[in-house]
Amino acid sequence: MKTNKQLKYSLAVCLGLVVCSIAACSLNQAVAAESKKPKDYLRAAPENVKKWREMKFGLFIHWGPVSLKGTEIGWSRGGERRGRGGKGSIPAEEYDNLYKQFNPVKFNADEWVQIAKDAGMKYLVFTSKHHDGFSMFDSKHTNYKITNSPFKRDVVKELADACHKAGLKLGYYYSPVDWYHPDYRTETHSKYIEFLHGQLREICTNYGKIDIIWFDGLGGSAKDWDSEPLFKMIRTLQPHVIINNRGGLPADHDTPEQRVGKFQNDRPWETCMTICRQWAWKPNDQMKSLKQCIQTLVRAVGGDGNLLFNVGPMPDGRIEPRQVERLKEMGQWLKKYGQTIYATRGGPFKSGSWGASTHKDNTIYVHVLNWSDDTIILPPIPKRIVANSVLTGGTATVKQAEDAIEISVPKTHRREIDTIIELKLDGPASQISPRAILSGSLTAGKKATASNVYGNSRGYNAAKAVDDDPATRWATNSVTKQAWLEIDLGKPMTFDRVKISEEYDRVQKFQLQFKAGDTWTTFAEGTKIGSNYSKQFKPVTARHVRLNILDATDGPTIWEFQLFAPKKEAKTK
Numbered sequence: 001m002k003t004n005k006q007l008k009y010s011l012a013v014c015l016g017l018v019v020c021s022i023a024a025c026s027l028n029q030a031v032a033a034e035s036k037k038p039k040d041y042l043r044a045a046p047e048n049v050k051k052w053r054e055m056k057f058g059l060f061i062h063w064g065p066v067s068l069k070g071t072e073i074g075w076s077r078g079g080e081r082r083g084r085g086g087k088g089s090i091p092a093e094e095y096d097n098l099y100k101q102f103n104p105v106k107f108n109a110d111e112w113v114q115i116a117k118d119a120g121m122k123y124l125v126f127t128s129k130h131h132d133g134f135s136m137f138d139s140k141h142t143n144y145k146i147t148n149s150p151f152k153r154d155v156v157k158e159l160a161d162a163c164h165k166a167g168l169k170l171g172y173y174y175s176p177v178d179w180y181h182p183d184y185r186t187e188t189h190s191k192y193i194e195f196l197h198g199q200l201r202e203i204c205t206n207y208g209k210i211d212i213i214w215f216d217g218l219g220g221s222a223k224d225w226d227s228e229p230l231f232k233m234i235r236t237l238q239p240h241v242i243i244n245n246r247g248g249l250p251a252d253h254d255t256p257e258q259r260v261g262k263f264q265n266d267r268p269w270e271t272c273m274t275i276c277r278q279w280a281w282k283p284n285d286q287m288k289s290l291k292q293c294i295q296t297l298v299r300a301v302g303g304d305g306n307l308l309f310n311v312g313p314m315p316d317g318r319i320e321p322r323q324v325e326r327l328k329e330m331g332q333w334l335k336k337y338g339q340t341i342y343a344t345r346g347g348p349f350k351s352g353s354w355g356a357s358t359h360k361d362n363t364i365y366v367h368v369l370n371w372s373d374d375t376i377i378l379p380p381i382p383k384r385i386v387a388n389s390v391l392t393g394g395t396a397t398v399k400q401a402e403d404a405i406e407i408s409v410p411k412t413h414r415r416e417i418d419t420i421i422e423l424k425l426d427g428p429a430s431q432i433s434p435r436a437i438l439s440g441s442l443t444a445g446k447k448a449t450a451s452n453v454y455g456n457s458r459g460y461n462a463a464k465a466v467d468d469d470p471a472t473r474w475a476t477n478s479v480t481k482q483a484w485l486e487i488d489l490g491k492p493m494t495f496d497r498v499k500i501s502e503e504y505d506r507v508q509k510f511q512l513q514f515k516a517g518d519t520w521t522t523f524a525e526g527t528k529i530g531s532n533y534s535k536q537f538k539p540v541t542a543r544h545v546r547l548n549i550l551d552a553t554d555g556p557t558i559w560e561f562q563l564f565a566p567k568k569e570a571k572t573k
Ligand code: FHN
Pocket: 062, 073, 074, 075, 216, 257, 272, 279
C-alpha cells in the first residue's frame, strides 16, 4: 500500500510528464509555425520595391586601386581565380600591392553625389569590395583595405555621408566572389563565409541608412554564401533595403547586364551598363554618345526596368570630365522630359527598333527613337485617345481606328534622339495589356545562322539579330574581323529595303548578298553600319540572304537585321 508521501510523489511525476509533453507539443507547433511563416527576409516589402522602381535611374561606380593601372577591376588581376578559371594580365603580387600607392587626393564624395544628381539620377551604387578582395571601407576583418592605403580615409563612409546629406539613395555593390581571400573556395571556405557575413554586418551597421545591397556573385549559390542567414541579417539591420538577384537568392530584382532587358512587368529588373566599355577606369575608353545613353535609358524604362549606369573614376579620385559632361547632358534631357521616365511603368507598346513607350495615370508617352517611315503604326488599345501633344516640340497627327493607331509627325518636328508624343486617354493606361509592335521585316523570326557566336552562347546567337527585339543581339567572339549572318526566309521573297542596327560601330566593310544556286551575289555593300543603317535598292527576290562582314575593328555585334518588301507590296510577317 502506498504511503501518502509516495502517492504525492507519483502524482507529481505524472503531472511533470504531462507538462513536459504539453511543452514539447507546443514547441513542435511553434517550430512548425516558424517554418511555415513566410521568410519575409527573402523579399523587400512591396512599398519599398515600388519606391525603388519609381527612381528609374542610378549611378554605378566601379573604383579601386586598380584604377592606377587603367585595367579592369578584378578581372585584370593575375593569379588563380578559384571557382572561375582564367587569369588577368597584372601579376597578383603587383595587383595586390597597388593600394600601397593609391592616394586619390582629389576624391570628393559630395562632388560625385552632385554629378549623380545633375544627371537626373536618384540613387548611387558603389563597389565596396569587388572580386579582387580589396575593401573600400574600414573593415575590422581585413588589413587589405582603403584605410591602410596612403589615402587612409573610408570612402564608403564619405559616400554614405554625402548621399544622406544630399538626399540621394545609397547602395553598395559587394562581391561575394573573392579571388584574394585565402579561405575563399577552399576546404576552409566556411571561414570565408564568416568573413563575408562579418563585412556585410559592418556595411549594414556602420554607415547609416542603406537603400540597396547589390551582390555580384557570378552565379554563386545560396550554399556558397550561406545566403539565407545573410539576407536575414541584412534585412534586420536595414529593414527597407532592396537586394538584387546575384547573392544566391532571387531577392528583389533581376540584373541584365550590358544590354537592355526584355519587356518584363511582373518582376522588377535593372539593366547595369557602362557609359564607356570598361567598368573601371580606362584611359581613352570608347564612350557612348548622348543618343545611345538616352535611348538606353528610354528602352530600359520602356521595358519596365531601371538603368544603373556606370562610371569608373580616375586614380586621382575624379570622374573623367567628358563622362561628367555626358551625364550632365542626360540630366538636362531629364529636366525637360523626366515626367515620361520617373514613376512611370513600361508599355503598353513594347519596345522595338521603332522606340518604346511608358505610361502613368491616363497618359501614354510614345518615345519614337527611329522613324523608318513618316508614320508610326501602333496596335489598337481599348481606351480612347482624347488628346495628344508632342512634348519635344511640334505637332502630330494621331488617327485611332479599330485596328491600329497611326501617328505622323512632320520631318522637321522629329528629333534625332527621341520624339515624345503624349497620348491622353479616357481612362487609366495601366488597364491596357502590353502589346508588341511588329516591324514588318521579312527576316523577323526566320531561321538564322552565323559564322561564329560569342562564347557559343544562346543569348547571343544568330536568331537574336532577327527576333524583332532591340534588347537582344547576335554577337561574335572578340577580335573577330570577318563574319557572316545568313537568313533563310523560308521561300523566295521580294525586298528592296534593308535596316541594320549595330552596337559599337565596329564593321568597316560589308556586303549584302543573296544566294542563287550555290553562288552568293552582292546586291549592296558599304564601309559602315552603325546604330541605324538603312538602304533602298532595286527589288531583289531570293530565299537565302546574308550579311557578309569583310572587316571589323573587333567582334561585330548586330541588334537587328531587317529586310522589307517594296512598299506597295507591304506584307506583314
Ligand atoms: O565581373 C563583374 C564585373 O566586373 C562588373 O562588376 C559587373 C557589374 O554588373 N558584374 C560582373 C560581371 O557580370
